Amino acid sequence: MKLSKRSRLSRAILLGTVFGSGLVLAQQEEGYKPEIAAPGPIEEVVVTGRLKSVAASIVDERIEIPFSADFLGFEAIARAGDSTIAGALRRLPGLTLIDDKFVYIRGLGERYSSVTVNGAVVPSPDLARSVIPLDLFPTSIVESIKVQKAFGSATPANFGGGAIDVRTKSFPKAPLISFSVGTGGNSISHSGLEYNDSSIKPLPDEIAGAIARYKGDISQSNIFQTENDAGNNTTAQEAEQIQRNLMLALPRQIGMGENLDNKPDQDWKLAVGNSWDVGYQWLVGGSVSASIGEKFRNKDQIKREIGNPEERYAEVDRTSEEERATYSATLGAEYGNTHAVGLSYFDIQHDVKDASISRGFDSNNPPSDGNRVVKYQTRTEERALEMVQLTGEHSFEGLEFLYDWSERLAFLESLRFSWFYSDAQVTTDVPNQTNYSGSTDLSTGFTQISPAPAAGQHVFLELEDEEESWGGSFELPVYLDQTEVTIKGGYAASEKFREYYQYTFNVNTTGLSSSVLAGGPGRVMSDPVLGDLDNDFTASLGSNFGTESYIAARKLNAYFGELDVRLSENWRVTLGSRWEEYKQALLTVDLLDFTGTSIQAQIQALQDPNQRFAFIEDDWYHSAALTYSDYGLFGSEEYQLRASYAQTTVRPDLRETAQVVYIDPQINQRVRGNPFVEKSDIDHLDLRAEFFYENGDNFTVSLFYKDISAPIETVRQPGSDDNVVLTYENAKSGDIFGIELEGLVTVPADLIGMDGFFVSGNVALSDSEVEIDTTNNVLTNDVRRLTGHSEYVINGQLGYDSPGGIHSVSLIYNVFGERIYFAGVAGNDDAFEQPFHSLDLTYTFYPTDTLSVSLKVQNILEEEREFEQENSSGRNVTILEQEVGRSWGLSAKYSY
Known part of the structure; x- marks a missing residue:
């Protein structure tokens, strides 16, 4: 060889x-x-x-x-x-x-x-x-x-x-046995909030049945009318009891305990597998693995309003419990170097349980009034991904009989073909999110739930998203004199179907006495208090935001081709084109509308030639790349210079085009979709130089520029500070450009007197600009940077591997420049998330070839997340602070 x-x-x-x-x-x-x-x-x-x-x-x-x-x-x-x-x-x-x-x-x-x-x-x-x-x-x-x-x-x-x-x-190519166990914790998460949530269904059967029976209206008057229309001779008191039974059917394990001891992190992993030689050039194998983990984290915050931060602020105690479980299995078979097929299965589950209590003041409750606003929130979110994938790679080497039959087919010996099929389904259930508002009298310390309409809300969410995708590609090298031409092509397709349903159940406490509402939601919603008909609780459905649910489907078909031409040992040209046909349909669903009015309105809207509820579009997308490679520049073993140009698009998410209002859990704001938002076409220009050295050192520098036509931006609609609604619009134009540097350098032993040290890292410097039409919104700046864009990102790593391979240490640093969190309105500047200096340490000890012990410490500097905004008076305000704490983890692993 x-x-x-x-x-x-x-x-x-x-x-x-x-x-x-x-x-x-x-x-x-x-x-x-x-x-x-x-x-x-x-x-x-x-x-x-x-x-x-x-x-x-x-x-x-x-x-x-x-x-x-x-x-x-x-x-x-x-x-x-x-x-x-x-x-x-x-x-x-x-x-x-x-x-x-x-x-x-x-x-x-x-x-x-x-x-x-x-x-x-x-x-x-x-x-x-x-x-x-x-x-x-x-x-x-x-x-x-x-x-x-x-x-x-x-x-x-x-x-x-x-x-x-x-x-x-x-699948492994040799026997595999791996087992690890780990624990850990966080410096600010020794104790926190906790609540017992035993709900396992998105919506209780009693409430689902009542929605159907009473056609979305569970008021006492409608219950009374419906039951009597059905000939049940129901009294007003019996109608009240029916409604109260619906409230009693709610998951009400929402009493939060404070300062409870959090358990340490837990992490367990197991993997076993093997492969077998079953005949001439045949290798088959398989593996199974499981990973289970749990951790508690406090995420306490301080929030301040931009206009009057001294009198409008809130201190939030929040604890999050995460449970993760991942199960996977692989099967595979290989025949020599010419054929390989594989089957993979994944079951990934991620459950998060949040509890928070917010205490502070707002425009209606200033500190001078002596009452502090208290908000209680619990949320359980269960996410799951189940996926099956089948893949294959094949070449036509070794088919001499075919070439003997016809020399014209000899070129097929270099043909390679690959294919895949994937079927995946994700679900997200929020079996019970609760929001209760209350107040505390600062002079007496008395706390109660507010006597108000919708003082308590129970939100039930259910999402199911299925996606099936498949495709194949081929690669055929052809030699023409001194030129090598590789012909590539293929096909890809996917079909997606998404259902999103949301119900909001309101608990109305208007007119109830302080003695009934005393304490937190756990006491007020307990059986003795809620079950007493003398306590005049009432209930209703709906969030007053409008339609919140929808169903959507998407289908994509794509064909692509590419010519990769090596003009000489140094020069290479790659030209490609891709054709995509994109279909999308989206239907909003009013789960409380039993008259068909909303459906008729959408049918009427579909007649609009500019509508985007259902559409089909297709287009070509082209790319070109030029590569020059050689040896010796700047002492390199090899270097490559690349230049490429491409045309692509970015399509809006399904939810962004749904004419529904929903709460985005990431920013805790109401968002309304826009059915008329359109895709953004992008022109890309990239330049890159890569240098590789004999000892493994390397260095890369990249330049990029992107011109974005009609970029999609999140903007705020006109309204008061108490009625904030975000939506999506196409801006006029946008662009971004920058430079990236990365490299790995071995520290010479004669420089520091020790062998085994290295330094690696990367730096990205960039700038962006987006121009937005502010006619239909209240944005302060019509020209600004793109949301979420950082002008610099720095990663660095100092590492050491002991000469005997017994010890391994890395000190890792990461920081990003300030980035726009959301666009400013009403004369206030944009809000920026401040740089976060992350410094982490990992150490691994290998006492034997099969055993390792690892220690990691994250956020050594104990940085906090901070968000700042300059108000219309020119004052800089820290509108949000969130504690992160220093985390640590210790694990032991056996592998064979």
Whole structure:
């Protein structure tokens, strides 16, 4: 076997990215330092290394791919100690993390990125967004993550900042047994709030039956009328009892205990698998794995209103309990190097239980009145993703009989074909979200629930999102004299169906005495108080926001083709085109409308030629890339210069086009969809230079520019501060440009007197501008940066691997520049989330080849999240502060 220049480079990078130690254990004594062999025949060598940053296949892919992309291997993820994909991705250049769930690529929001799993589209469990929240995926199932930043025809055309592809682990090629157990905690989360929520259904059967029987109106008068119309001779008191029984059917385990001890974090992982040689060149295998975890975190906040922060503020005590469970199974078969098929199954569950108590003052209750506003909220959200994927890769090598039959078919020997099929379903249930308002008399300390309409609300949400996707692609190299032309093409399709239903049950307390309403919601809604008909509780349905539910469907068909031409050893040209047909239909559903009025209104609206409730569109999207590669520049083993241009689009999420009003749980604001919001077309220009060195050091610099036509922005509609409603509109124009720098440097041993240190990191500097028509909204600035865009993002890592491979340490730093949280209105400037300086430490000890012990400490600096806004008077106000605390984790792992 001979090593080509490219193969030797990949091996050098692989060895060098044992994070700079320059040491490899190659079946030699500890301390042996091998040299990289010159080209020529070699014997098989078994090479192992602790925590490589990228696998050799990832290095090859980064070099070979014609379009700019960044990669993360599972070794680098393990090195940083991130438990979810969202946390891991913030280590890449130009990526920032929003709400611990959504990744912004090159300053563009989550709508500007697409997420696939093994190339397949995946539905989203998020209540307000079609893009999947990346905190749902644990890193334990990940083999590598690819973030493509320059568009190619094989990538979905819904492409803005980039496309994320999560590649999961396949079946093992050798016996696998792995077990780990971990614990941890947080410096501010020793004690907190807790409530017992035993509800398991989105809506109690009694209430669902009453909605149908009383046609959405559960007032006592309508119950009385309906029952008597049915011949039941119901009295007014009996009608009152029927309504009260509906309130008693509510999940009412909402009494919150304060200062309760939180349990320490728990984390358990188990994986087993094997493969077997079952015949001539046949290898079959499989694996199963399970991961279960639980953690408590306090997320206490201080909120201040921009106009009068001294008198309008709230202190929020909030505790969140998270439970995660991931189960996966893989089966696979390989025949030599020519055929491989795989079957994967994933069941991911993520439950979050929140409890919060807010105490403060507002415009109707200033401190001078002596009454403090108290708001109680509980929320249980259960998210689940179930996915089955089938994949295959095939080549036509070894079919000599076919070539003997006709020499004209000899070119097929180089043909490669791959395909996939994926069927996924996500569900999100909020079996009971409660909101109760109350007050505390500061002079006496007496606390009660407010005597008001809808003083208490129970919200029931149910989301089901199904997505089926499939496709295939081929690759055929053709040699013409000194030119190699690779012809690529393929097909991709997906079908999506989403249902979202929301019911709001109001508990009205108007006219009730203080003795009845004394205490918190746990006491007021208890059986003795609520069950007493002398206490005149009443109930109603609806949130007064209008329609909140909808159903939607989406279908996509795409064909793509690409020519990859190697003009010479140095020059390469790649040209591609993609055609997509996109169909979408969306129907709002008024669950309390039994007259058909809302349906008739939508039927009428469909006659409008400009309507977007149901439409079909198709278009072509083109890409071109030019690559120059050579050796020796700046002392590099190899370098590549890339330039690419592409045309793509970004389509609005389904929910953004639904004419419904809903509460976005991420920002806790009312949002109204806009059926007339349209897609944003984008022109991309990317330049990148990559330098790779013999010892594994590397350096990359990238320039990018994006011109966005009619970007989709979140804006505020006119209204008072007590009636804030956000919506979506197409801005006039927008653009973003910037530079990214990243690299890995081995620290010379003779410089510091020690071997094994390395430094790696990246810096992204960028700017953006969006121009918005403020005619129909109350925005202060008609020209500003894009929402969520940071002008700089910095990641740095100082690492050490001991020469014997016994110790591994990383000190990791991350910071993003201030970014717009929401656009300012009524003369107030835009609100900015302030930079967060994250400093984390991970240490792993390997006492044996099969056992490891890891310690990680996150947010060593104990930074807090802060949001600032300048008001119309020029004063800078910290409108939101949220504690984060210092977290730690300790785990032990056995693997064979």
